[in-house]
Amino acid sequence: MDDKDSWDSLSEFTLAEILEMENMYKEIGEETLNKEFCQKLATNFSCSSNRMGKSAVKWQQVQIWFQEKLLKTQNKHAPSSLALKLFVDLSDANSSNPGILQRRKGTVEDLKELSFEARSSKDFAWYDVESFLNYRVLSTGELEVRVRFTGFDKREDEWVNVDNAVRERSVPLEPSECHMVKIGDLVLCYQDREHHQVYCDARVADIQRNSHDERGCTCIFVVCYDHDYSEENVSLERLCRRPMQ
Incomplete structure (x- = not known):
């Protein structure tokens, strides 16, 4: 077992610590990788009353968390380009697959066909996308796509924002x-x-x-x-x- 694995087995970050690191990353970005910064933050976490009964946080743990956060941010695809490709590739696709509540019973082929999910503005829930019907560009420059959810008819079609309501399937x-x-x-x-x-x-x-x-x-x-x-x-x-x- 390497050092990183041993740290993970001894201590997991609390939700409060993760939210604090998320906010710090938004504020200062790559500066969070600085060794002194990570040492100070690890000390603050370890001394917090929220870690009573938990293992102390090592500064290397903090740095690794920020490194992984940076990689995820850099690898994130541009959603608008993705949506345009989806519109071209999937708008004519037909699907007889069951709805999202049956996702756990799906086969490997089901996963290939149902590659994307969209969030409904009606209940804030995510549903599998059966097809992308159309797209439009708003005056703000934002891109929206009209989706048909798997297992629902055209009465439930919705316009959804590409940036925050369309993503690769969970x-x-x-x-x-x-x-x-x-x-x-x-x-x-x-x-x-x-x-x-x-x-x-x-x-x-x-x-x-x-x-x-x-x-x-x-x-x-x-x-x-x-x-x-x-x-x-x-x-x-x-x-x-x-x-x-």
Whole structure:
């Protein structure tokens, strides 16, 4: 086991620490990679009352987090170019695949055909895209596409903003992949309520790691939904990860 693996096994960042690092990265960007900066931040985290009972944070952990954040930012594709390509490639595509609530039962071929998801403005939930019907450029220069959601008819078609409501399809997690989920991760979580069952964005606020048995992963994940800030304890089978995580 290398040093990085041993650090990860001893200590995970808390959600508050991750949010603080996110804000610092937005403010000063690559300057967060500075060794002295990382040492000071690691000391502040380690001395915080929020880390009572947790292992101290090493400055190298902090630096690695910022390095990975920088790589993700640099590798992020331009969404407008992506949407135009989608319109050309997928607007005439037909799909007989089941809706998003059946995503976990899909085959490899289903995943190839259903490559994208879009967020509805009606309930803030993400749905698989069956086809891209049209596109338009607003006076602000923003690009919108009209989508048809898988499993719904034309009455549910919506215009959605490419920059914040169209993305590559989230990936269902297998029991053996639970180690990939970290505190602070953005996940797509199946929200089961009395009057609706949808997939919504959420942040992982805490994780109770348990031993796996014949039933698979028994870990408990505390998630905080982005749209209403409610928290819930969920199992791994209700989570999908983002492809770039």
